[in-house]
Amino acid sequence: MAAVVARSPPMPGRSTPPPHLLNATSRNSPAAVPNKHIPICPTGPAPALQLETPPSSPPSKLSTIETSSITYPPTTYGSEFCNDPPLFTIGAQRLAQALDHLATQPLPNPEQVFPWLHGLHAENQIQLNFFTNRRKSVRKIPKGLRSITIVKTGGNLSSSKLKGAIAPDELLSRGPDENSFIECDPKDGFSVRNFQIQACKFAMVSDIIVYGDEKTSPSETIALAKRISKAQRQHEARHGLARCSFNTFILNDSFVHVQDAYPELVGIDSKGTMTGNVADFFYWERYEMCVMSKASEISQNVFLGPTPDPAIDSGCFSEQTFDLLIEASDMAHVPDTMLLRKSRSILERSNRRGPLHMEFPSSGNIMSPSWSHAEVDGLMDMCKWIYELANPQETKQSRRKKSGGDEDIEMTDIARSRKILIHCTDGYTESSLLGLAYFMYAEGLPVHEAWVQLHRDKGRNFFAYPQDVSLLTSIQPRILQDSPRFNDSVLHISEPQWLPRIDGSLPSRILPYMYLGNLGHANNPELLRELGITRVLSVGEAISWPEELKKKLDWPDENLMMVDRVQDNGVDPLWDEFERCLKFIEAGKLEGGATLVHCRVGVSRSATICIAEVMNELGLSFPRAYCFVRARRLNVIIQPHLRFTYELLKWEEYQRQRRNEPLRRELEWATIAREIALMNKPYSR
Template structure:
């Protein structure tokens, strides 16, 4: 599959072009995956440890009651507001403690009356009435933009009317977004529309939008609020009154006086003042995979590093999955490097493109010849063939070739480059597969993703590659390098646990059960979230019983709470950090339960908000997309409040976070 080029990250002023990150895949944890259809109902998990302080009272707002705002229309009621009023209201809402988790869930998961599967599961856990109960404790501030493309003149968290209103203008109320079928605890895409009925709504247009159109949309939203309240009055006593406001200030007032409210300016450029998830993940990805030297004069990095001004690359090798052919003119290119300083650009097959069914002498010899060529270029040496003249005699003149700096790159800096990088380390340092694998990760400090077919291919060519490496140097004997591979090598699928922090790894149950791999990586502790390792008695004794902590009876089902375990888990991680004992945090797949704990640790240790910590961990989970479900993400948003101390302030609101996650995951799910 071809992948569009990833734009080089820019500072403020970057355009909001959609970004695709290559080769990511989204495993579906069970139960409660993307579209899981057979949930399991385990017994309720008993709370352990100390719970995070939760708000139990209703949220307040500067927009309620709207008595201090000028009324623009009486039927339906619409009020006027200016830019300072909007900024103050949004800031005030961000400082209001969110309702307790059980006050919004399972309602927030989406409980359509026709969805028997979803209803039966959550009603069995929460009770029929409790599951369906409409919250009355939440009061959000939702901003709706009318007019041109949402990606220009965009205020923080702004949405378009179509995200909450039916396309048919004659249909009353807000969109009905609860899924009619299937079981899904990751319905991030429905949160904006669900919470629209629990929010005061501010409507605005850019400076080119007709005020009449803005008022038309505002009236329709106000009518939807009245209809929604009438529907809820029958099931919920004293359902709150929510109001609609129209911004009378020009958008330029926000740009000039309240830049922290502006996501994209009137030119459609990102301001950098508001976290934009796709851009932030891309920045984290480029930071993590920034070019570094993996062998003398050979560097590994992302496509963004190709134009890096600090480096003067002599050779740039683009590893990609477009079935790039193995270079056939390497000898000619060597002569070019000897007589010219011109920068060379090469393509090379990316990781995962050489399948066992296609292994041939061409692939094997091509990889070995590529490693030989790179070594000669990087070190300014002649290859074995070049040491002899046309008559086969040894050359008497020394090499005149100048060493050249080589960059191996791909879009994300860690996926397609891994096969060539690992092969070159094997050749340059005369290392067997398993030592190269560990060396690239531990000594070279590179986060990388490799496929199981890459591991199989490198094991297949290992002896030939090492024979070629030994012939180029007598620094070590062949017999010393042809060791029996360790047992853990046969138990891995090519991937390593993801290094999120220097002392904390995120992985799956397969990683956790591979005790030898953990020890090779220097991991000395394991935190099991809802799953238990299957080690032999000898492995347990070798690793140490006190080095493993297990959180039991925790399913990924949207009901079992994890926030009560935060303190216990983070204390264990903190102890690991203090004792310099790197830790693996895992669940079954390594994307939800364990990812939630890792996000919490990043928030705590790096003092990051949930949106920034989420993108930080997501980028470092490499080719697997983290996907904590709705309840876990809400728990993390509550955790952000607790980290703020006596004056909590959220960087982004719940609907904003959910909408961004839904947009990021949409290319990888079957949701529309």
């Protein structure tokens, strides 16, 4: 697979394109967002314990959808190029028509293509034993499948990339028999998240169109097309398919012509710039993260947000102009008083241009109970220093009052308040320790109130490490005593029961009325009430609330819903539950509350329901809804498995039908699966 770097188009409504990596592989992977990770998703009970399989997705287990294509028969829109091996040519106009036709075809029902799509290698006994108990002849290629795969000669997808194009080595063997397809089904291990094999599997049931750009010669494209055609013939013979069931075409128009005449087919132009005409997962995840973590004011003149990127228009973060940027970094040290004094002097210079840049240790770097007094002193000095810059008049008046008006105040030269941004790469992880500590100091709040108010009232999504919770709890008396909002009552506040039971993370706010979380969040009802969550939707995992606590909180039974017998095993469907779950979430919205949707880890079953609701509520396609939810799950990467992902694509069909819109997928299944695999690769263990 080829490593690819592309220049992306401007964010919607922005003027400057953000640089990022597209379709990268291990040779050139995109930089992972710090501290994100892919959790292990348990598949539920062992196969022997699953006594029966849940019903299939509608419309019927027996219904078969046949996918038609205008590239078959091949001579309908194409011309024969040679017959040994059989090759055909196709023009740009016919290519555009063929792709458009494919996008309007309903996908086969999940029962038609699963478990085949999971990857069933003849030697993989674990995978076979799990699925063959549920289905006979599961290794046979499903009937009715027909797609289109586009392959670019040379495999350089960093420029001149058509919609959904893949490199030759994602499809063809590089061994002794180079005229054969890759054996893409894994030979060992068990997984229901084999997204990386989908492009190859679908290529074997596709008409394949080969093209080149101005850097490749026609002879290279012809040679590649012949290899693919021979691989198709070998595949047909091996699987008992009729000869020329699927065919190979050569695009006989130049890429430049396609780019000019059919720009909607071009993902990356000949200059290596993303056109924005083709949905891209990396781009949309970054865009949604930018929107979600946009800088906002948490206290007078002090903001939290992501690190401003010169390559992205500043409007994506905040329209504010900052005087001081404080970056939370793993490499930073706690500033001493001399550095703070020097930095203040720099800020006071009348000829200074641009914001002053400073660093502070990131979240999780000041460890409790091993932290030193110097580190805590530095944290307190930093909070105090920020407050004085943000509130100079209030600070000056306070000092004069304490000194009886006689003290020589150092701050008399500060003529105006300074706007300060506390930032980190993602806008919500490394900066949370300093952000929380400052919010406690500036507003005179104990840690549990600061935690909730920063999220609920200030609208900030953030992640803090357990050691941050421990540290802030330990030094809370000192923060409150030093606070300009100090009063005696804050020193007599008892710790709420929910605080020790959180691991640093709050449930993820996906929409104002819908949260996504794990079983631990669901079993902390006091926390849920603090966040304004009034309903709990349990997907496959039951909550365990003491009955007396349930009565104490006055939580009605009708505000709890359980979706039973749905394991994260690649077999149990969720489609049948979509409508019921979304009605439950809608009822909470109408009541003015919020619903927590959870499973065990909060990344697969519950994430699937949340994506379905985002598609339903915002009218987004699956690729865009997936990125919307993925960005808002913060440090945990959502992982709906292959079947859930496929069901969500079918849900998109249903949504369009319900809105009386014609069916037209934004991206095909193979492309979606490939992009998800590439997005997750930097985080894989």
